[in-house]
Amino acid sequence: MSQSPAHEGLEGVVAARTALSEVDGQAGRLIIRGYAVEDLAYRAGFEDVVHLLLDGFFDDLPSDLAPALGAARVRVFAEVAALDETLARRDPVEAVRALVARLPDGEGLDVALLLIAAPAVFTPAVLRIAAGQPPVAPDPALPHAADVLRMTRGAAAAAGEARALDAYLATVCDHGLNASTFAARVVASTRAGLTSAVLAGLSALKGPLHGGAPGPVIEMLDAIGTADKAEAWISAALDRGDRLMGFGHRIYRVRDPRADALKAALRQLVQVSGAAPGRLALAEAVEQAALRILRERKPGRPLDTNVEFYTALLLETLGLPPASFTAVFAMGRTAGWIAHAREQRATGKLIRPQSVYVGPRTKAAA
Numbered sequence: 001m002s003q004s005p006a007h008e009g010l011e012g013v014v015a016a017r018t019a020l021s022e023v024d025g026q027a028g029r030l031i032i033r034g035y036a037v038e039d040l041a042y043r044a045g046f047e048d049v050v051h052l053l054l055d056g057f058f059d060d061l062p063s064d065l066a067p068a069l070g071a072a073r074v075r076v077f078a079e080v081a082a083l084d085e086t087l088a089r090r091d092p093v094e095a096v097r098a099l100v101a102r103l104p105d106g107e108g109l110d111v112a113l114l115l116i117a118a119p120a121v122f123t124p125a126v127l128r129i130a131a132g133q134p135p136v137a138p139d140p141a142l143p144h145a146a147d148v149l150r151m152t153r154g155a156a157a158a159a160g161e162a163r164a165l166d167a168y169l170a171t172v173c174d175h176g177l178n179a180s181t182f183a184a185r186v187v188a189s190t191r192a193g194l195t196s197a198v199l200a201g202l203s204a205l206k207g208p209l210h211g212g213a214p215g216p217v218i219e220m221l222d223a224i225g226t227a228d229k230a231e232a233w234i235s236a237a238l239d240r241g242d243r244l245m246g247f248g249h250r251i252y253r254v255r256d257p258r259a260d261a262l263k264a265a266l267r268q269l270v271q272v273s274g275a276a277p278g279r280l281a282l283a284e285a286v287e288q289a290a291l292r293i294l295r296e297r298k299p300g301r302p303l304d305t306n307v308e309f310y311t312a313l314l315l316e317t318l319g320l321p322p323a324s325f326t327a328v329f330a331m332g333r334t335a336g337w338i339a340h341a342r343e344q345r346a347t348g349k350l351i352r353p354q355s356v357y358v359g360p361r362t363k364a365a366a
């Protein structure tokens with residue numbers, strides 16, 4: 001059989017032009033519509049970041065998005081009635097996906113805002129119903145991140161906690177042509193509608209090589225337990241052929257800038273929330289051991305910390321269960337999927353690459 005000339009994993013292939021975000025893998029820089037991600041994380045609220053992403057894609061986009069997004073949370077909460085205990089006990093991202101699939105398809109701002117509100121409203125409801133608690137209705141007057149924590153806990157979160165979740169959602173809102181965004185663009189290119197594009201994005205996000213990584217980061221920290229066991233545990237995992245979750249990236253050959261943005265947000269959160277600093281110290285020791293061992297074992301492949309490592313710590317400190325981390329990621333990334341879907345749609349071009357046939361050429365029918 002001849003060697004396939006295909007670009008496996010589309011590595012190095014440029015498949016879209018985008019004005020939304022630039023991922024510079026050599027410099028370790030992420031620019032979102034002209035702003036460095038670190039600046040967005042600290043200086044803009046999530047609603048402002050959503051506005052930044054959607055700007056130019058909808059003629060009726062209001063200058064202040066907060067009231068419209070609050071109203072969308074209230075509207076989408078009606079779908080929670082369809083959530084029974086069986087569905088709520090599934091992997092939260094699967095339950096959220098099932099509820100998103102109930103939303104109408106379309107191209108308008110009304111559909112876009114429902115979709116952005118959906119994971120923010122559905123994830124807390126899924127967690128509460130799975131725990132035998134009634135869901136909490138949204139408060140449209142609250143900022144988006146503060147409302148997510150209130151709907152999850154049934155009580156208002158401290159300002160510092162809401163600020164940390166807000167910084168997280170802004171940090172993960174968009175990231176070039178990652179797997180879920182590409183999936184969303186492929187579906188958008190068929191003109192199927194924004195809900196279909198978001199469902200494709202959610203499905204791609206779920207995998208452990210993409211948005212499913214932070215839950216296993218917590219499992220790794222729990223399994224390691226204390227800093228002195230980090231080296232042995234990591235070495236044994238790599239001996240088994242396992243990948244270390246929260247490390248490595250297709251594009252970054254240096255540290256993922258989002259890891260630093262989230263680490264800074266986590267430090268502030270630990271201070272204001274009074275969380276035990278021991279967990280952060282353990283994570284830092286595990287990170288250092290992992291980087292050292294990865295350098296030794298993969299000298300030809302720079303592998304550094306990615307966004308998921310400190311995502312896991314930040315969301316854990318906020319009291320969110322690891323099983324929900326992918327669904328929480330979707331709360332931020334849905335805005336990016338929608339902006340990319342609209343951008344792709346504007347090109348008018350169907351995404352339809354080719355494959356190289358490597359099966360038998362001719363077989364005689366029996």
Ligand code: CMC
Binds near residue numbers: 249
């Ligand atoms: N742990 C151990 N080895 C690794 C890791 C890792 N985390 N990442 C890559 N490698 C090795 C891999 O085994 C391979 O080694 P070899 O050449 O000897 O077979 C080499 O590095 C290249 O790996 P690759 O799979 O060809 O590289 P990729 O660009 O396809 O991988 C990745 C990118 C993110 C899938 C990978 O680094 C990985 O699996 N990381 C762990 C999962 C994770 O943290 N995912 C979140 C990514 S960041 C959020 C997002 O944007 O999705």
